[in-house]
Amino acid sequence: MVSRCNLFDYMVDVVKGEMPGPIGMFRVPDDKGAALEYIIEYALNNALLVNVYKTYKNLLVPRVEGEDRTSEIDVLMVSDKGIFVLESKNYAGLIFGCADQRQWTASLNRYTKERFYNPIMQNRAHVKAVAAYLELPEGMFRSYIVFGERCELKQVPENTEEYHICQRRRLIKTLRRDFRKRRTVLESDGLKDVMQRLDELAAGSSREARQTHIEQVQAAMRTCPKCGKPLLERHRKSDGGLFIGCSGFPACRYIRDRW
Ligand SMILES: [Zn+2]
Incomplete structure (x- = not known):
């Protein structure tokens, strides 16, 4: 979780109560999004904010x-x-x-x-x-x-x-x-x-x-944020790559890379 180059930053954060110590790190969820929420809440409770x-x-x-x-x-x-x-x-x-x-x-x-x-x-x-x-x-x-x-x-x-x-x-x-x-x-x-x-x-x-x-x-x-129609998986003509497009095409041209 902690690479060598930011080990110093990590230790500073531990001392300030903004990150769990090495043992506490085992309790941090694996999922990166959940880990960030966990660490934010940890810091609010442990950094001595009166x-x-x-x-x-x-x-x-x-x-x-x-x-x-x-x-x-x-x-x-x-x-x-x-x-x-x-x-x-x-x-x-x-x-x-x-x-x-x-x-x-x-x-x-x-x-x-x-x-x-x-x-x-x-x-x-x-x-x-x-x-x-x-x-x-x-x-x-x-x-x-x-x-x-x-x-x-x-x-x-x-x-x-x-x-x-x-x-x-x-x-x-x-x-x-x-x-x-x-x-x-x-x-x-x-x-x-x-x-x-x-x-x-x-x-x-x-x-x-x-x-x-x-x-x-x-x-x-799974609904188009622009027009409300269902979104579908589509393949690009150029390279066959997958993308998500609106079923209202061509009237609605909303696309995104993934679900
Ligand atoms: Zn649409």
């Missing part, structure tokens, strides 16, 4: 009007300075994206690019859903988009009052600065209420609810 009251991982939030499915929040952190909703992104390569662009790109090289849904928009929907569930104003929430170490944030939007984009290694430092800047918005009773409601939600994030969520996501993945 403002952090409780963290939740993989929280399923009921759908709100206008959304067609439940939201799954990677990591949610309750603090006296607000509720922080973290979306982890484990893409490799150079990351490009604008605030108002629907698709962002992770570019490994000239030929290998991966497109993904704008994480600011994605996490905005998460914040909306959890704010509605907790019946709190969206202004009490902070959206954090946390990328892993395998990428470089080549061209991403400037941070705003609503969202913050950073890489995992800068997360704790960024949060400390954010906590210092922000006023207290949740006192003891408010904190207790919020945590109680989130505990109920976490208890409901059961295997059954998770299965329904996975089915919804899979169904959405």
Whole structure:
């Protein structure tokens, strides 16, 4: 998991409580996406952030009007300075994206690019859903988009009052600065209420609810985001390579590289 060249960085992170020690590393999931979520939550709980009251991982939030499915929040952190909703992104390569662009790109090289849904928009929907569930104003929430170490944030939007984009290694430092800047918005009773409601939600994030969520996501993945028609596997004429195209072709020309 840890190569020689970044062993020093790793040891620094362990000392700061931002990464599990060598034995704790055995508990980190093999799946890279799940590993990033695990490490983010680990750091929030172990880096001695005095403002952090409780963290939740993989929280399923009921759908709100206008959304067609439940939201799954990677990591949610309750603090006296607000509720922080973290979306982890484990893409490799150079990351490009604008605030108002629907698709962002992770570019490994000239030929290998991966497109993904704008994480600011994605996490905005998460914040909306959890704010509605907790019946709190969206202004009490902070959206954090946390990328892993395998990428470089080549061209991403400037941070705003609503969202913050950073890489995992800068997360704790960024949060400390954010906590210092922000006023207290949740006192003891408010904190207790919020945590109680989130505990109920976490208890409901059961295997059954998770299965329904996975089915919804899979169904959405097999539907064209442009026109809503089913997507199909197709072969390129030039080299026979596989790609995913819209069954509404030629009226709709939506394609992507894989499911
Ligand atoms: Zn289509």
